[in-house]
Amino acid sequence: MTTYIIKRLIQGVIVLLAVSFICFLIFRSSGDPAISMAGQYATFQEIEEVRKVFGLDKPFYIQYARFITNAIKGNFGNSFVNKVPVLPLILERLPATVELAVSAIFIAFVLGVGLGVLVSLKPYALRNRFIMAGSLVNISMPTFLTGILLIMLFGVYLNILPPFGRGETVIVGFWRTGFLTLSGVTHLILPAFTLGMYQLAVLLRLTRAGMREVLTEDYIKTAWSKGLSPMKVIFKHALRNALIPVVTMTGLQFGELIAFSFVTELIFQWPGSGNLLLTSIYEQDQPVIVTYIMLAALIILSINILVDILYAILNPKIRYD
Amino acid sequence: MIEKFSKSKIIYHYLHDLSAIIGSLLLVLSILSAIFAPMLVPQNPYDLEKVSLEHFLTPPAWMEGGSAQFPLGTDDQGRCVLSTIIYGFRTSLIVGFGVVIVAGIFGVIIGLFAGYYGGILDAVSMRLADIFFSFSTTLIAILMLGLFKQRGVLIVIVAICIADWVKYARTMRGSVLEVKEEAYIIAAKATGANDLRILSKHLFPNAIPPIFVILAVDLAVAIMLEATLSFLGVGVPLTEPSLGMMIAIGKNYIYAGMWWLVLFPAAALFLLVIGINLFADWLREELNPRIER
Numbered sequence: 001m002t003t004y005i006i007k008r009l010i011q012g013v014i015v016l017l018a019v020s021f022i023c024f025l026i027f028r029s030s031g032d033p034a035i036s037m038a039g040q041y042a043t044f045q046e047i048e049e050v051r052k053v054f055g056l057d058k059p060f061y062i063q064y065a066r067f068i069t070n071a072i073k074g075n076f077g078n079s080f081v082n083k084v085p086v087l088p089l090i091l092e093r094l095p096a097t098v099e100l101a102v103s104a105i106f107i108a109f110v111l112g113v114g115l116g117v118l119v120s121l122k123p124y125a126l127r128n129r130f131i132m133a134g135s136l137v138n139i140s141m142p143t144f145l146t147g148i149l150l151i152m153l154f155g156v157y158l159n160i161l162p163p164f165g166r167g168e169t170v171i172v173g174f175w176r177t178g179f180l181t182l183s184g185v186t187h188l189i190l191p192a193f194t195l196g197m198y199q200l201a202v203l204l205r206l207t208r209a210g211m212r213e214v215l216t217e218d219y220i221k222t223a224w225s226k227g228l229s230p231m232k233v234i235f236k237h238a239l240r241n242a243l244i245p246v247v248t249m250t251g252l253q254f255g256e257l258i259a260f261s262f263v264t265e266l267i268f269q270w271p272g273s274g275n276l277l278l279t280s281i282y283e284q285d286q287p288v289i290v291t292y293i294m295l296a297a298l299i300i301l302s303i304n305i306l307v308d309i310l311y312a313i314l315n316p317k318i319r320y321d
Numbered sequence: 322m323i324e325k326f327s328k329s330k331i332i333y334h335y336l337h338d339l340s341a342i343i344g345s346l347l348l349v350l351s352i353l354s355a356i357f358a359p360m361l362v363p364q365n366p367y368d369l370e371k372v373s374l375e376h377f378l379t380p381p382a383w384m385e386g387g388s389a390q391f392p393l394g395t396d397d398q399g400r401c402v403l404s405t406i407i408y409g410f411r412t413s414l415i416v417g418f419g420v421v422i423v424a425g426i427f428g429v430i431i432g433l434f435a436g437y438y439g440g441i442l443d444a445v446s447m448r449l450a451d452i453f454f455s456f457s458t459t460l461i462a463i464l465m466l467g468l469f470k471q472r473g474v475l476i477v478i479v480a481i482c483i484a485d486w487v488k489y490a491r492t493m494r495g496s497v498l499e500v501k502e503e504a505y506i507i508a509a510k511a512t513g514a515n516d517l518r519i520l521s522k523h524l525f526p527n528a529i530p531p532i533f534v535i536l537a538v539d540l541a542v543a544i545m546l547e548a549t550l551s552f553l554g555v556g557v558p559l560t561e562p563s564l565g566m567m568i569a570i571g572k573n574y575i576y577a578g579m580w581w582l583v584l585f586p587a588a589a590l591f592l593l594v595i596g597i598n599l600f601a602d603w604l605r606e607e608l609n610p611r612i613e614r
Contacts, residue, residue, distance in 0.1 A: 256457060260457045281464070300456075
């Protein structure tokens, strides 16, 4: 087990290095950073000075080594547009994105597993055919479209939920939260549903498939014939065994939701880090883009490794060698 | 021959599966309308001589102020919504099939060799696949398009393919690893067949079926991705029709109550994608040996 964990960690570090190398290549191949840093109206001498100060006249591998050592120290340079350090700029917006992702995954998990179990018990009942059709509709709808349709329905025509922004927030320590005010929670509903919708359909289908397989197993038949109550058979015996892949998937998707919430954030003008990424892409603000990618890679990898380790602990059938 | 085919199991299942029929009909209809777009549309939305700003934001024909000339109304440039949707199908389908073909061929070849030969090729390509996989195709495509200074259909296809081949490579590799152990492959080796013959005659045809399901699902994913990219403003240029861009323009008018600018292109995109998904669902069940029908 320990060797397995160490192996996964080393793999993670290698992937991070590879990502950083790709980022660095992108950074260098898309224009001269010295010109971007010195500003549009800098003279030739000023540009050369910037080049010297930041070591941009050094060979490629020295620059890369420098990029890595700075990154480990948390120094990713300054934004080209705002001229402030990049890391705090992104971290400041991270709470909004994390709260959105947590709400989305919560909705997706509770509804996805609940409906999945319901559907698996009577796959051919009319009600359950409707649920399955709904999940197909869901998968066939790109996120941006779900968001816009929800805004049109609840924000414009019914006018019962706020269509954009984060509402009132409260600062707790270093964390700016919207969970504690009524306005914050109502502002969260539409974007959280939009972000979680696709995941909901995925988890529903996964739960249904798992349950259908487990329900045919011998130990379930034994449980029924012992005369256990349906609640006990379904939840204690069947669901527990069907849940393993679902929990794995939820864990893996959570990291992705944090890292890739940008489409939802754009549509709802959510003040999170994804929105910052899109603005930076439009403005060609390379340091912000690179830092965002590195941070996203770190979050996703950490969650992946954590899920893998948990999986190994939960399921002793898997052998690692 | 034809009789044998029409009595085969696949055709029988297909004709008895309503959602498969609806799905493939939707797909065929959109392909036909995309091919014959110039003959079908009331107005070529990208012919500047035909488009006039004086008709801008006309509501659909059956509403007050609507005109029979524009059945589904016009957008803020005076372009006929129905015509733009039909031309938008063209872009969607070109990108969709382009991605599926390019990423499919590339991924299948990599997966085939990685699975059969193993070793360094396998290790490197699969680690690369891991990296691409942990970043969504959407993000990689956006970053690529942020780098390319030009805009165009071809560039969108390339940007999507950069991360999209991974699905095919992984599936193909897994399938090859399974088939490789079959007795007939070992028998072929024993008869002295060379690698090329084993790969092309025995391994490829037997390992390829799972790819068909990925192909169908990926077609839908690529079409949604093109719409998303164009919606975000990094996809096709303004001079090309795209359902995603239509929705982005329409989004500015939803508070003004001009719903037709969003709902019609949205419905078109949705019908196209759900058609493909219905067909893909049927294909998945049909090719899955574990479900006996």
